[in-house]
Amino acid sequence: MDFKDSIKQFTERVEKLKVNICTEEATKNAFIMPFINTLGYDVFNPLEVVPEMVCDIGTKKGEKIDYAIMKDGTPILLIECKHWAQDLNLHDNQLLRYFNVSKAKFGLLTNGIIYRFYTDLIEPNIMDEKPFLEIDITDIKESQIEELKKFHKSYFDVENILSSASELKYTGELKNIIAKEFAAPSPEFVKYFAKQVYDGMITAKLLDQFTALTKKSISGYINDLIAERLKSALKSEEAQAESSAEDTSEADMTEAKINTTNEELEAFMIIKSICREKIDVSRLFYRDAQNYFSILLDDNNRKYICRMYFNTSNKYVATIDENKKEVKHLIENLNDLYKYSNEYFKAIDMYDKKELSL
Missing domain, CATH: 3.90.1570.30 (tt1808, chain A)
Structure with a gap:
């Protein structure tokens, strides 16, 4: 466990x-x-x-x-x-x-x-x-x-x-502090914003008015932010669905050429073993292609943790850097996969932090 x-x-x-x-x-x-x-x-x-x-x-x-x-x-x-x-x-x-x-x-x-x-x-x-x-x-x-x-x-x-x-x-x-101010804006908090939109003196009556306006504006902004995030997520899902449809038609043509080897499956099990201390391994999936074998987070092609290039004379494992660029590492055998544990963890953190920010 x-x-x-x-x-x-x-x-x-x-x-x-x-x-x-x-x-x-x-x-x-x-x-x-x-x-x-x-x-x-x-x-x-x-x-x-x-x-x-x-x-x-x-x-x-x-x-x-x-x-x-x-x-x-x-x-x-x-x-x-x-x-x-x-x-x-x-x-x-x-x-x-x-x-x-x-x-x-x-x-x-x-x-x-x-x-x-x-x-x-x-x-x-x-x-x-x-x-x-x-x-x-x-x-x-x-x-x-x-x-x-x-x-x-x-x-x-x-x-x-x-x-x-x-x-x-x-x-x-x-x-x-932010949570308290959003729920019940203090006079100082209200005055800070009121002075940026109102040039006159902030009287007690105006302070009450701006307190109500500030609360309403905060609520409106948060609702807009949530709506925008949902809209962005829906667009992403639609794009992913379209991409999957395209991938399916291409897969029909290339599936016969793909051969998932025992070595690739063993590599997948090693990555699962490494990542077990970081995440629930039920989130890990693999997909084989003609040129590489991908290990994915949440079964999402756009969230690959690493790729195995085993179909050439030299074998490589490719990780992803902070700029989402692929970095290939030459390996002599499957034991070398353990050398890049931190790179796998960084990729997982990058994808999960991105989702949390949405």
Whole structure:
């Protein structure tokens, strides 16, 4: 089972059990420990997970953090747990105190449903007041699964997480601010736009009028944007349908000349094995042509991950760069396909990000 499937299975568990969880200890046993296990750590191995780790704070001795995930004898992630129904805003100071006296670079405050990840972006060794990543496990997004995967034992790398932490923190905060302003524009927000279309003084009466106009304009713009995206998607589907019809007529003429070899099928299985850690492999398909063997995302000719050129004296695997240009790589045998894993992943990210932006 890949990481994405494990998280989905864990989500189903939380939804099913939460109404029966009555205490903080039960939350730990039913939610937190399985979550840690999903991240690849053995909760019963003290070399990997230490429960109730002592964190002396100044003159206060014997203070304990609920869990500490360890690596090479050093804590790398401190976890403070609360009952699933508790408001985490009431408890972040407690984690902050533990973090500041620990060598851990990351802290996690959770009630088993909401997971808030912290680090020290603003001041070294002092935990930030706001998390750089917050996840509702019952409503987790695809992009959040990828960020959460970075904390998995197999992929954990401090620098890799920190490189995206700053962007995650500020984009998350900006999204929240934008959402609030769109729902209930503040006077400052309204004045900013009003002054660009109205030359006079913005009185209280005018401010009320422009508040209503601003909300209406935001709603109209979003509706227009959605309509344009839908229109673009429909055009793309129509073009794809026409292209498929043309491809079908051409395929009737060339099908007899195409011979899918065992080597090409084996290459397809290798690419599926590589991409399994990135996506659900049910999204991968292949199509054979006279000159090359394509491996596609979502069975879409316009979303090929790589192509095999095995019908010549030299064998090549072709990947696609950020400009959607094909780049051929000479290979000696099928094992060489593993060398270009990052190129396959970049192609998948490029196609998926494009769809998210629509």
